[in-house]
Amino acid sequence: MIPAPFQYYAAKTVNEAIGLLQQHGEDAKLLAGGHSLLPALKLRLAQPAVLIDISRVSELKGITSNGDRLVIGAGSTYYEIARNEAVRAGCPVLAECVGQIGDIQVRNRGTIGGSLAHADPAADPPAVALALGATINVMGPNGARSIAADNMFVGMLTTALSSDEVITSVTFPILGKGEGAAYAKLRHPASRYAIVGVAAYVKFDNGTVSACRIGVTGAGSVAVRQPAAEAALVGTSGDDAAIAAAANAAGDGIDYLGDIHASAEYRQAMVKVFTRRALTEAVRRARG
Amino acid sequence: MTAETMPTKLVGQAIKRREDPQLITGQGSFLDDIKLPGMTHACVLRSPYAHAKIKSIDTSKAKAHPGVVAVFTGEDMLDLNPLPCAWQAGRVKNNVNTPRVLAVGEVHFVGDPVALVIAEDRYIARDACDLIEVEYEPLPVVVDAKKATEPGAPQLHENAPNNIVMEWEAGDKAKADAAIAAAEVVVREQIINQRLIPTPMETRGSIARYEPATGEFTLWTTSQAPHVMRLVLTAFVFGIPETKLRVISPNVGGGFGQKIFCYNDMAFTMWAARKIGRPVKFVEDRSENYKYSTHGRDHITDVELAGNRDGTITGLRVTTYANLGAYLSTIAPGIPTTLYGRIITGAYRIPAAYVKVYGVYTNTAMVDAYRGAGRPEASYLIERMVDRFAAEIGMDPAEVRRKNFIPPDAFPYDNGLGLLPYDSGNYEAALNKALEIVGYAEFRKQQEEARKQGKYLGIGISSYVEICGVAPSKWIGLPGEGWGAGLWESANVRVHLTGKVVVTTGSLPHGQGVETTFAQIVADELGVPYDDVVIEHSDTAGTPFGYGTYGSRSLAVGGMAVYRSVAKIKEKAKKIAAHMLEANPDDMVYENGRVYVKGSPDRFKTLAEIALQASVAYDLPEGMEPFLDETTYYDPPNCTFPFGTHIAIVEVDPDTGIVDLKRYVAVDDCGNVINPMIVDGQIHGGIAQGIAQALYERAVYDENGQLVTGTLMDYAVPAAHMLPPFETARTVTPSPVNPLGVKGAGEAGTIASAQAVMNAVIDALSPFGVKHMQMPATPENVWKAIRAAQAAS
Numbered sequence A: 001m002i003p004a005p006f007q008y009y010a011a012k013t014v015n016e017a018i019g020l021l022q023q024h025g026e027d028a029k030l031l032a033g034g035h036s037l038l039p040a041l042k043l044r045l046a047q048p049a050v051l052i053d054i055s056r057v058s059e060l061k062g063i064t065s066n067g068d069r070l071v072i073g074a075g076s077t078y079y080e081i082a083r084n085e086a087v088r089a090g091c092p093v094l095a096e097c098v099g100q101i102g103d104i105q106v107r108n109r110g111t112i113g114g115s116l117a118h119a120d121p122a123a124d125p126p127a128v129a130l131a132l133g134a135t136i137n138v139m140g141p142n143g144a145r146s147i148a149a150d151n152m153f154v155g156m157l158t159t160a161l162s163s164d165e166v167i168t169s170v171t172f173p174i175l176g177k178g179e180g181a182a183y184a185k186l187r188h189p190a191s192r193y194a195i196v197g198v199a200a201y202v203k204f205d206n207g208t209v210s211a212c213r214i215g216v217t218g219a220g221s222v223a224v225r226q227p228a229a230e231a232a233l234v235g236t237s238g239d240d241a242a243i244a245a246a247a248n249a250a251g252d253g254i255d256y257l258g259d260i261h262a263s264a265e266y267r268q269a270m271v272k273v274f275t276r277r278a279l280t281e282a283v284r285r286a287r288g
Numbered sequence B: 001m002t003a004e005t006m007p008t009k010l011v012g013q014a015i016k017r018r019e020d021p022q023l024i025t026g027q028g029s030f031l032d033d034i035k036l037p038g039m040t041h042a043c044v045l046r047s048p049y050a051h052a053k054i055k056s057i058d059t060s061k062a063k064a065h066p067g068v069v070a071v072f073t074g075e076d077m078l079d080l081n082p083l084p085c086a087w088q089a090g091r092v093k094n095n096v097n098t099p100r101v102l103a104v105g106e107v108h109f110v111g112d113p114v115a116l117v118i119a120e121d122r123y124i125a126r127d128a129c130d131l132i133e134v135e136y137e138p139l140p141v142v143v144d145a146k147k148a149t150e151p152g153a154p155q156l157h158e159n160a161p162n163n164i165v166m167e168w169e170a171g172d173k174a175k176a177d178a179a180i181a182a183a184e185v186v187v188r189e190q191i192i193n194q195r196l197i198p199t200p201m202e203t204r205g206s207i208a209r210y211e212p213a214t215g216e217f218t219l220w221t222t223s224q225a226p227h228v229m230r231l232v233l234t235a236f237v238f239g240i241p242e243t244k245l246r247v248i249s250p251n252v253g254g255g256f257g258q259k260i261f262c263y264n265d266m267a268f269t270m271w272a273a274r275k276i277g278r279p280v281k282f283v284e285d286r287s288e289n290y291k292y293s294t295h296g297r298d299h300i301t302d303v304e305l306a307g308n309r310d311g312t313i314t315g316l317r318v319t320t321y322a323n324l325g326a327y328l329s330t331i332a333p334g335i336p337t338t339l340y341g342r343i344i345t346g347a348y349r350i351p352a353a354y355v356k357v358y359g360v361y362t363n364t365a366m367v368d369a370y371r372g373a374g375r376p377e378a379s380y381l382i383e384r385m386v387d388r389f390a391a392e393i394g395m396d397p398a399e400v401r402r403k404n405f406i407p408p409d410a411f412p413y414d415n416g417l418g419l420l421p422y423d424s425g426n427y428e429a430a431l432n433k434a435l436e437i438v439g440y441a442e443f444r445k446q447q448e449e450a451r452k453q454g455k456y457l458g459i460g461i462s463s464y465v466e467i468c469g470v471a472p473s474k475w476i477g478l479p480g481e482g483w484g485a486g487l488w489e490s491a492n493v494r495v496h497l498t499g500k501v502v503v504t505t506g507s508l509p510h511g512q513g514v515e516t517t518f519a520q521i522v523a524d525e526l527g528v529p530y531d532d533v534v535i536e537h538s539d540t541a542g543t544p545f546g547y548g549t550y551g552s553r554s555l556a557v558g559g560m561a562v563y564r565s566v567a568k569i570k571e572k573a574k575k576i577a578a579h580m581l582e583a584n585p586d587d588m589v590y591e592n593g594r595v596y597v598k599g600s601p602d603r604f605k606t607l608a609e610i611a612l613q614a615s616v617a618y619d620l621p622e623g624m625e626p627f628l629d630e631t632t633y634y635d636p637p638n639c640t641f642p643f644g645t646h647i648a649i650v651e652v653d654p655d656t657g658i659v660d661l662k663r664y665v666a667v668d669d670c671g672n673v674i675n676p677m678i679v680d681g682q683i684h685g686g687i688a689q690g691i692a693q694a695l696y697e698r699a700v701y702d703e704n705g706q707l708v709t710g711t712l713m714d715y716a717v718p719a720a721h722m723l724p725p726f727e728t729a730r731t732v733t734p735s736p737v738n739p740l741g742v743k744g745a746g747e748a749g750t751i752a753s754a755q756a757v758m759n760a761v762i763d764a765l766s767p768f769g770v771k772h773m774q775m776p777a778t779p780e781n782v783w784k785a786i787r788a789a790q791a792a793s
């Protein structure tokens, strides 16, 4: 429970953090809320020589709404996001998702940037980022770039981020009329992470589902979309039978994990159950 | 509480716990709060292998690390004896292997201590552990108690063939065999009571100081039994006079049994403090607590219950493999024998019963008493089987219980399993009350309706009986049940010159509210203000020898010692008052803190006046010693047997297997109640731990002996929101064993609850054909049970 020795820097700006990352290379790690990194340090599973604390970088804070988008600073805590009026009004599924993370202490410390950068297979936010088609905005030595959520999660604890880049913010759409999204989760009994978490987004045009996106986390080594299930719903009326058919088509393309809390077989079955639940609720919300 | 608001009679009142203001304002002093001048810090290097030979240990790099004071291995501490096992299974041969302070030559479980670093701070000590190089030769591993006894299984200890610690039995095998052969119905199951980790909020630890000038040690340690630790460490581990050690338990942040035992850190901090001439502190982190400190339960049991179609239970036959871990912890063999096998028939009159228990070594952490210790395993087994039987014959489970309960007029009741007679009970009354609170008949209708709508509700009954205040010494002790000492308790009561009352007890309250309840008893009995009574404990200097707090014994044994000492004080006070009033001692009456002459209540002396007289001693009856000061060593004539009925209602989601615990009703009978709020608190905490076993917690080792649930990220201790509100009620059947009529309440909640929840889950799943499933009823386990039953039908 005592980490190996490390050097500690408290960065004041994103540029300072990037500079330190360049200087220390692979030996360095950014420290945001610390709720993924510190447990690993304490068990000595990770032993970075340098920690660069970005929790006091003001550029990474704040949530702004600009027209049809919400820009959420990477350093926003789950608590801040879940309580934010603009988020609750414009993108309630995000508040719903992060409001279910861990317990209150975790929500007070953990950040959305840290979660997306860490890409824990059981983390909740990646599912919502996928379902809503969020954009991850990053800054590196060569300036800023944006990564679509679909391209972000590469594998177990692996993302499209390079080691000298910092996530600065995440852009989520503001949902309009005819759009609905929901997050349904089977909680891990000890950690409260997702054993299976499904985020679903649907859009109706003239009573027909015109778009559907589903993000699944927890079940496999990395959060993924569910193209077959999405396709099954698009073009339907979104009734129970259509949802059941879509849910039944869910579960492909997942490299299932199994552990003492849930076998691969069980996770596979739960992907279908929670896809149905998330879709049912998303449709209900879309219909207003 | 002020004098005005204080009720005249305190026993029976829900007085707020006097312990709490200090604790809830963060002013308690726990082990890790203690800092001594010059104190060093210890860190233990532990085996990453579950079974291996130690080929070599190179500590040179660690020794050279800046800030390291010393590094020791098991070879350095060969002058210390292995930790003793103080409770071997009675009347049978025990193949005893106990742990050394640090392993020598071979390690037997992941977490077995291999080397000790002492450093200027904890961080340095931890870093230096990584610099120790140990060469291991891995050996084959076994973690399952039943497999460990099979031919060809890896062997842990030379003196324990097939890894068997002991074979123990109770009851009448021939009769049980005959009953089962002749029965109309026999139900059979393999029932697993999974391994649990007690998880006190404060982990364990020790701080030792040595005074070279006097050769005396002081040991602060997280112990539920400081006097016993003093005895065990001096007489058995160190071989030094008992007088050379003082043991102090500071505030203890939960024990649940895990802190009863003698652990290696008590010995190595003492040993190292003497060696280096500086105090040494060791505090476990959570991972170490999980790997090294004792676990609980872990039984694999094959059980057969026989009966007739009219609901009469006629026989019970049980074979249990009790996993005791890699070595024997302090009282390990006594738990699955005396405290389990002897109460296997529970609250029922079962004419033919037999239980066989194998204690088994495996490459896992030691297993010893955990809240309830043996009785939860017994109660789970019989209550699960009674439900299983009821379902088999199609009779209501409440009815089967009624039919087989030991009736109220059968007490004292001998269950034929070698236990002392059950003291008193009215099991049906508690069952009826619980059924009434829960609205049983109404619920059954709702359940019917719900099933038609595809909703799966279930109700589970647990009618338990348990054993508290285990005694007397001549029954439990070496010639009998094998406990290596006595099990009486001590109390000294003194009334000081100012009339204030000082009670010292051998009990070691650590959350049970004993300071409050003892003070209630003393204030009532002596007729003095509650605030004038102080209860002192926890330090071997200044308290009489006592056995400590566990086994729900503090009130029924420790409280009785206090009560007896108070009675002696009153006798002496009467003699002094008679002398002061020039009356006949035989005519004196003690009432409400005054002693008066029978028939003339205005001729009196107050206790304060008498205490002053006794203390200054200017004028006492001829030959009387000064001071009001009395000590009792109370050895009860029997154990006490609390009982009750708990009922759980659940709803199961068949798609996911999620169990929603909707209601929980507990009717407990712990005899007379001193403080109902404290009893409720004990019951609440106990229920939480039983529900935890039913739904959430399990310690899992993989086949290599790695503890998979090694942190709180995987070991699922429930949070408050994972538990329903508890509806508690009581019946009161006083114990005839002691004049207070009390039984004990510390463990009942845990003993009663797991099976209430599991019976409810299985009742909910009965439409699918599920007859039994193992704990915990996690979503996946429930989901699988449904599918397995569907596949089988």
Ligand SMILES: Cc1cc2nc3c(=O)[nH]c(=O)nc-3n(C[C@H](O)[C@H](O)[C@H](O)COP(=O)(O)OP(=O)(O)OC[C@H]3O[C@@H](n4cnc5c(N)ncnc54)[C@H](O)[C@@H]3O)c2cc1C
Pocket (backbone or CB within 6 Å): A029, A030, A031, A032, A033, A034, A035, A036, A037, A038, A039, A054, A074, A075, A100, A101, A102, A103, A106, A109, A110, A111, A112, A113, A114, A115, A117, A118, A120, A122, A123, A124, A125, A165, A166, A167, A168, A191, A192, A193, A194
């Ligand atoms: C008890 C407990 C329960 C939890 N339960 C849940 C749960 O139910 N659901 C869930 O989703 N999560 C859960 N978590 C994880 C929690 O959400 C973490 O906070 C989150 O995964 C990481 O965010 P952080 O800000 O704490 O990141 P940190 O731990 O500080 O960092 C994590 C990683 O991300 C990197 N990083 C951080 N910020 C940035 C950035 N801006 N740019 C680039 N890289 C960055 C760090 O270098 C590090 O590698 C739980 C954690 C704990 C301790």
